[in-house]
Amino acid sequence: MLETRSLSKSFGPIQVTRNVSLKLEKGERRVILGPNGAGKTTLFNQLVGELRPDSGTIHLDGADVTALRVADRARRGLSRSYQKNTLFDGLTIAENLGLAAAVALGKGQGLWSDPLQSAEVRETVRDVAAQVDLAPHLDARVDAVSYGIRRQLEVGIALATRPKVILMDEPTSGVGPEMSKGFHRLLKALPRDLTILIIEHDMDLAFDVADTITVLNYGEVVFDGLPEAARGSSLLKDIYLGAWEDA
């Protein structure tokens, strides 16, 4: 469903992505681990088209999308949430979700009707709000709700496009342990045919939801395998997991 082949990217002398090759099957849930500065978000930015790789290719659903722009990749079913909330502040939660659904349905430039009133968009808003537990807050303005709700909306907007592949950049970043558990349930309840790639520092969540784990270090894939194998890897303990296991 999503594949990268020898993806590399440098900022001046600093190489942030080194020959990264990944292959996600349809419905696979993969967690990307790695210490700060490992190149995880930079990899996401290349996958969605916000950054151009220096070399290598990206394939979505069998098609080479390396040269496509962000919006074109989104229209092919690639969606993302951001590590820092990237919402439509000043609008309500329903309007945020509705706008995302409208654009994804190709109604974002129509002139003759209000997409927010269309049955299709309203149904999507209702469904996604239920998925990410935002139904009680639909009429609240985004700048008037708590950080946790904003985090849920961040993922909700990405889901409202009905994507084939969703990239989530630290969805539990900054939320408490209880809310983090809520995200576990949310992720597990998503449709099984949805391909999910998650950057996550929460190890419990990573091992709980992941079918496979990829570990990046200095922009390079140093581990790619099953969660059980990741737990036992001494290499991972050295570069990343040691602190977690010792804790």
Next chain:
Amino acid sequence: MFTHTPLRLATLALLAAAALTYAAVAGFFGLEILAEIAILAILVIALDLVAGFGGMVSLCHGALLGVGAYAFTVAANDAGLTALPAMILAIALSTALAFVIGAVCARSTGIYFIMATLAFGQMAYSFVFQSPLYGGDDGLSGAPRPDLSALGIDLTDSRAFALYALLLVALAYAVAAATLRSGLGRSLVGLHHNEKRLRALGLTVWRAKATAFAISGALAGLAGCLAAQHTQYVSPGLLSWTVSGEALVVVILGGLGTLVGPILGAVLFVILKHEISALTPYWHAIVGLILIAVVMSRANGVFGFLETRLAARKPQPQVKEAKADA
């Protein structure tokens, strides 16, 4: 998102009633002022559409108005078109020019967007100013008023012309409001709030911006046609950046991003201009002081102030706290 709140509807109804009553009783000078207000109102509706709702602050709307005025005059005088086809042609030209400007400037934001539009506006101004084909700095005279004699309406009559101008304001408002309630309008507001996210959701940002700018340009072109018909004379001054700046002042004075507010701003601005200029030639300084007071009050113009005061009287809805387990 744009909605017709009760206050907005009530303000619209009051403005319409006041304008129609005034049109019925005013003398020649009053009717001329009413037509002047109508022309400015259409221009500021056009500007508020992109600046207030889309965050695209333009300094070329004067030029778009001027292109509409000149195109109408040339089409009617030189090509021999009657007023209606000449208006359609002029509006089409303003629309096309605005689309190009919107498409080229779409990648820039903030001060860079303002400067890019200013450059386009000044290019149009210079072209008209220096071109002997369009009368140079003398301008062109003889722009006709539409012939509605078949309907028993004589637009050479000031009262009939003022009512016709008010009808065009209503049309411009309807177009702007319909645009804001469309998918494009919803995206335009989204672009103002978060362009990056909308792009990531799949919106072709440049096309949305250019289309919104084109619709705004069409309305500015309509204002230009009306301006040409009003004075039956066009001059390069219509394309000057000061016209754009004045329109921006009116939008801010009335209430950016409210659509109704700028119309109120146009009424206040024209009345202030005429009343204060009768007392002192330094009327710009007085209007400047009023604008500074409005900006410093942190209210969103006169209409924004009314909205804020009214909202403060209403009990605020309780926002539920996040559930602990998400």
